Amino acid sequence: MKNYDVVIIGAGPGGYVAAIRCAQLGLKTCCIEKNPTLGGTCLNVGCIPSKALLHSSELYWKLQKEATSHGIHMKDLSFKFDEMMLRKDNIISGFTKGIEGLFKKNKIDWIQAAAELKSPHEIAVGSEILQAKFIILATGSEPIQLPFLPFDEKKVLSSTGALALKHIPKKLLVVGAGVIGVELGSVYQRLGSEVVFIEFLDRICPSFDVALSKGLQKSLTAQGMTFHLSHKVLKADLSKDVVLSVQGPSGEVSFSGDAVLVAVGRKPVSDKLGLDALGIKKDAKGFIEIDASFRTSQPHIFAIGDLVEGPMLAHKSSEEGVAVAELIAGHRPTLDYFSIPNVVYTSPEVASVGLTEEEVKAHGLSYKVSTFPFKANSRARCTGEEEGFVKILAEEKTRRILGVHILGAHASELIAEPVLAIASRATVDKLADTCHAHPTLSEAIKEAALGVFKAPLHM
Amino acid sequence: MKVEIRVPSAGESVTEATVASILKPSGTAVKADEEILELETDKLNQVVYAPSSGQLELLVKVGDVVKVGQVIGSVDTAAAGVEAKKMPVEPPKEPVKKEKEPEKKVEKSPEVPGAFPGARKKVDAALQEMQSLEAKLPEKIASPTPAPSSARQSLPSADGRQTRQKMSKLRRVISERLVQVKNETAMLTTFNEVDMSTVIAVREKEQENFQKRHGVKLGYMSFFIKASLAALQEFPDINAQIEKDEIIYNHFFNISIAVSTDKGLMVPVLKNVDQLSYAEIEKQLKTLAEKARAGTISIDDLQGGTFTITNAGQFGSLFSAPILNPPQSAILGMHNIVKRAVVIDDQIAIRPMMYLALSYDHRIVDGKTAVLFLMHIKKNLEEPTRLLLDL
Numbered sequence: 001m002k003n004y005d006v007v008i009i010g011a012g013p014g015g016y017v018a019a020i021r022c023a024q025l026g027l028k029t030c031c032i033e034k035n036p037t038l039g040g041t042c043l044n045v046g047c048i049p050s051k052a053l054l055h056s057s058e059l060y061w062k063l064q065k066e067a068t069s070h071g072i073h074m075k076d077l078s079f080k081f082d083e084m085m086l087r088k089d090n091i092i093s094g095f096t097k098g099i100e101g102l103f104k105k106n107k108i109d110w111i112q113a114a115a116e117l118k119s120p121h122e123i124a125v126g127s128e129i130l131q132a133k134f135i136i137l138a139t140g141s142e143p144i145q146l147p148f149l150p151f152d153e154k155k156v157l158s159s160t161g162a163l164a165l166k167h168i169p170k171k172l173l174v175v176g177a178g179v180i181g182v183e184l185g186s187v188y189q190r191l192g193s194e195v196v197f198i199e200f201l202d203r204i205c206p207s208f209d210v211a212l213s214k215g216l217q218k219s220l221t222a223q224g225m226t227f228h229l230s231h232k233v234l235k236a237d238l239s240k241d242v243v244l245s246v247q248g249p250s251g252e253v254s255f256s257g258d259a260v261l262v263a264v265g266r267k268p269v270s271d272k273l274g275l276d277a278l279g280i281k282k283d284a285k286g287f288i289e290i291d292a293s294f295r296t297s298q299p300h301i302f303a304i305g306d307l308v309e310g311p312m313l314a315h316k317s318s319e320e321g322v323a324v325a326e327l328i329a330g331h332r333p334t335l336d337y338f339s340i341p342n343v344v345y346t347s348p349e350v351a352s353v354g355l356t357e358e359e360v361k362a363h364g365l366s367y368k369v370s371t372f373p374f375k376a377n378s379r380a381r382c383t384g385e386e387e388g389f390v391k392i393l394a395e396e397k398t399r400r401i402l403g404v405h406i407l408g409a410h411a412s413e414l415i416a417e418p419v420l421a422i423a424s425r426a427t428v429d430k431l432a433d434t435c436h437a438h439p440t441l442s443e444a445i446k447e448a449a450l451g452v453f454k455a456p457l458h459m
Numbered sequence: 460m461k462v463e464i465r466v467p468s469a470g471e472s473v474t475e476a477t478v479a480s481i482l483k484p485s486g487t488a489v490k491a492d493e494e495i496l497e498l499e500t501d502k503l504n505q506v507v508y509a510p511s512s513g514q515l516e517l518l519v520k521v522g523d524v525v526k527v528g529q530v531i532g533s534v535d536t537a538a539a540g541v542e543a544k545k546m547p548v549e550p551p552k553e554p555v556k557k558e559k560e561p562e563k564k565v566e567k568s569p570e571v572p573g574a575f576p577g578a579r580k581k582v583d584a585a586l587q588e589m590q591s592l593e594a595k596l597p598e599k600i601a602s603p604t605p606a607p608s609s610a611r612q613s614l615p616s617a618d619g620r621q622t623r624q625k626m627s628k629l630r631r632v633i634s635e636r637l638v639q640v641k642n643e644t645a646m647l648t649t650f651n652e653v654d655m656s657t658v659i660a661v662r663e664k665e666q667e668n669f670q671k672r673h674g675v676k677l678g679y680m681s682f683f684i685k686a687s688l689a690a691l692q693e694f695p696d697i698n699a700q701i702e703k704d705e706i707i708y709n710h711f712f713n714i715s716i717a718v719s720t721d722k723g724l725m726v727p728v729l730k731n732v733d734q735l736s737y738a739e740i741e742k743q744l745k746t747l748a749e750k751a752r753a754g755t756i757s758i759d760d761l762q763g764g765t766f767t768i769t770n771a772g773q774f775g776s777l778f779s780a781p782i783l784n785p786p787q788s789a790i791l792g793m794h795n796i797v798k799r800a801v802v803i804d805d806q807i808a809i810r811p812m813m814y815l816a817l818s819y820d821h822r823i824v825d826g827k828t829a830v831l832f833l834m835h836i837k838k839n840l841e842e843p844t845r846l847l848l849d850l
Contacts, residue, residue, distance in 0.1 A: 134573065290579075291574075291576075292575075292576040292577070292578060292579050293573060293574040293575050293576060293578045293579070294578060294579065295573065295574065299573070299574070300573065302573070323578055323579075324573075327573045327574070327575055327578055328573045332575045332577065332578075333575070333578055334577050334578060334580050335578060335579055335580060336580045336585060337579065337580060337581050337582050337585065338580070338582050338585030338586070339585075355582070363586060364520070365586070395589065397590075398589060398590065398592050400589050400592060425588075425589055425592060
């Protein structure tokens, strides 16, 4: 029987990062992963492959759409889908090998197997039993399946299937216009699919500020995507093509396509771990209940990432993994949930940090808001990326930044500065008085910040 | 019917207060006279009580600045007897207890580190912390009123070896006043010692009779107050105070008594001590000290002192120089009673001795006056009969 200080179940961005940090802090660490490669959903069937495909498809689409406006003329512009997919697969295998290398460097043992807790300190891995002083649960989440639309990954796709298609569907139906839906929808729309969204709520990407939801929908619609909001899928006929019966505000309608992507959310993978026998509590949705120190009902067993409450984000999991590793090593880390960014990698991109305007109102805070459009930003004019805006909310009394919401090219990169500002509880004046390089898109952040209590210079 | 809750008057100089804590959240059922929230002013914390029974609705939150007389909520008496609702805010999560022991033999880990309640700082906590930050305004448009302080929160430093906490308003006022005294007065201290044998003897002899008759213990404090009163009457400079270029002589004798409480030092005032008997002094002292410690003291109880007595002896202090209580001009420090060898009539005798310290503002009190004042107190304590005869 092997003895460890820490055994981590799951090698996604929460688990593998926790393992590295544990090892750095001198703890004897083992990471168990049921899949053959490390990196979890993010690396294998999530963030990384989707960003690879988003970039390839965007490059093709932009050349097609914009090249001539730059005086660039091409003959016979075309793409090969299988080569695009191969590039994506190569990126993934590069990364998974990279994590293996990091594990080796940090002397972390890793076992490819499913794990089950046998007693508070014993983990069964195949026929082997591991003994651990501490256990970190990081088994992540999986796509939610609709009962009448079981995933076959040919006609009925989960996000995993949509990242591994052999052919581009002529017409792709997307159930759920959340982050995953609009990203993968964008990929196939750019590559020639007709993409139709069916969303139950009255706006797309509902966790974001309303202004971002509306602005993004406008841009994506202009690109050719169709959105049916406040529509509920009732049943499906999969006998030939995909035919969905949908309840809309003005009655029942049907949509057909050659494939449907079901992106209605994800659920934690918390069964089959043997948690019930140990009295580890879960809520009705399967999320593991933890205290203020990430501890489950068993004080030496921790849970992080998509298994616990909060947004399902790779970077949130990683930060939680680091925090738990440090807690186990006797440190006193603090993870600030107020400054966790959230991004959608469409074109234009969406990025935000802090509170939405609705949340600010719900908290009863007195606030001021300022918006600055990229149309008035010189760099955006140079590159032709004029869509979108920066919206900043600040508390009136303390002048602290409450939320920053960006719709625009490179919003995912631009958000880093507001994240640091919010994490350090900077006043909006600090952001406004900070010198930004010219000409850059980041100047739009400065201008929006100026607009909160003073006035923007270029508007 | 809805009964309004207003910010109560808290003495003349107080016009606004900060909501320090909410004891009963909005939506709960309260009984008449139940404590609902706590206000913090320059001078003290004041509890606001429910005006009648019913369902509470509060219009303020922690950190809000409220004016005297302002309506801060109401009690709906129609809803009297409603079940207390659950707190709307999420209660702090305690480490979850195991619901049931697993059936198998559980091996307990010998020690369980890994707990630090600050590890998950949720958005609500972040916002609350933000509220305690002062507005840092650009200089040119600086707001004339500083942002009010809010709920205090302890913030551990990165390595956990320090904790930062916002000063309470009371603590801030104490610190400002003390520094002000150091900066603006010419403070000096004179010392003497007093033989306590007679006072001790009187207390021993009469304690039982005194308690039977008055229902209160005969303490040392009443002797010190009476002795100080006699000295104040003899030396009016000590009972006076400076205001700009004028000296104000007080023709009343209000003695402030320092009382230590959980929240810091409080100095309630015993008024018109020249009109009080020993028993009345002891009774009033007891009430004031209880009110100060319970936090129910009013502004009136804290204002208008002309001289202060502080007893560091109760904690065992042998010798110390007290600091003035502005705008007063002198403060008497009592210390602990220790049996010491003293020389009396060329003989060494064992006597219960106490050091006395008188700190005074040299701008108004001359050295000679201060020394004679303290001598007067000493004599009156060593021979309390002098007090009877106005000597």
